[in-house]
Amino acid sequence: MSIITYDIIQHVIIFGKERGFKMKSYRKELWFKADRRRKLINITHQVEKCLQESGIKEGLLLCNAMHITASVFINDDESGLHMDYENWLEELAPEKPYERYNHNTYEDNADAHLKRTIMGREVVVAITNGRLDFGPWEQIFYGEFDGMRNKRVLVKIIGE
């Protein structure tokens, strides 16, 4: 039985000293209801709160839209740029005329599917020393392209 005791101590040493660690996972949904059809919402602070709640110090964080007419992306929190995104996405995938799209038989949101495709569904962020491992201007946004109803973002973190 003393063999067992020693074994466990060894085990702890191995996990601590050799940079191996036990994994944890964390999951949370963030809910949003945009007050107009299209809106960019800075969710960096909410994602940081998830990370704190998780207690995870090293790992990867996935943040994705759970709806296919919305996006999670990383860019600058600058209002001029956000106007540029609006204009540019309307150029690349205009909302109207609705008849432009085959998808718009019972729906009117084909453009939102295409806009979200440009902007991306998800981001994966490195977690280092318990923080989002970001460059100087990186901010996480929820990009809503078919709003005015409750929609969700998933935050999933795995690591130590």
Add this chain to the structure above:
Amino acid sequence: MSIITYDIIQHVIIFGKERGFKMKSYRKELWFKADRRRKLINITHQVEKCLQESGIKEGLLLCNAMHITASVFINDDESGLHMDYENWLEELAPEKPYERYNHNTYEDNADAHLKRTIMGREVVVAITNGRLDFGPWEQIFYGEFDGMRNKRVLVKIIGE
């Protein structure tokens, strides 16, 4: 001797209660041969089968095209929308005239590289309670833009 018992109980508590766990990894290639140049193929069921096979309950799943003229993306399984994707991608990055592109010296698939860039190479999906942690309409697609030959998708899962 009571120390020994205590050690073992501690150990179980750490792995069970505090959500630490041992990691597993899983890898599989899915092969496709699209019967035309461009095609969107719903692969959600095949990816779910990989997940079941892996036995992983908590973690992250990466699914990526292994070819640079193909995409893996998440959106709606609706035929009108798929026609819209075809028309829209042809607007943004037309297949012809082939001479339009510098890449098309020995090849004719420059447009496929660009279309795949719009649609994305990969998706990362959260695994929760042994399932793809999806919103209501999320489906995984293989987007082929230079088909009629055997091409591969990689599924890699890490977690507990």
Add this chain to the structure above:
Amino acid sequence: MSIITYDIIQHVIIFGKERGFKMKSYRKELWFKADRRRKLINITHQVEKCLQESGIKEGLLLCNAMHITASVFINDDESGLHMDYENWLEELAPEKPYERYNHNTYEDNADAHLKRTIMGREVVVAITNGRLDFGPWEQIFYGEFDGMRNKRVLVKIIGE
């Protein structure tokens, strides 16, 4: 002392046979200073060196631009295609006239934010048997769209 040895061997057996393993994490920044505004730089070899340095054999690798006017993406290392990317991105999000964009009040790089949005911020790559688990032509690129200054890419690896 022979007891101790036996315990350690046990430990190895458990981690090897049951496919559970200890996690490691690795982080490195790669720095670039492009000699012109826009440039595509093949960084596959540098990312492979990070992987070797990490000693990680199974897991996931995240490689992302730490700046919001740059991209990390996977595609072909073919000079004709790279010219096509340049022309195509200039079509979709032209640099000039600078007044075209609301972001360009104190800045002139709105187009770089949009170009990077098309190309993507990050890639996630499977690590299998200590190697980047790539298809035949996959290469990792740093896409610079507002160069001539020092900018960073993050490599984060988690796994065994």
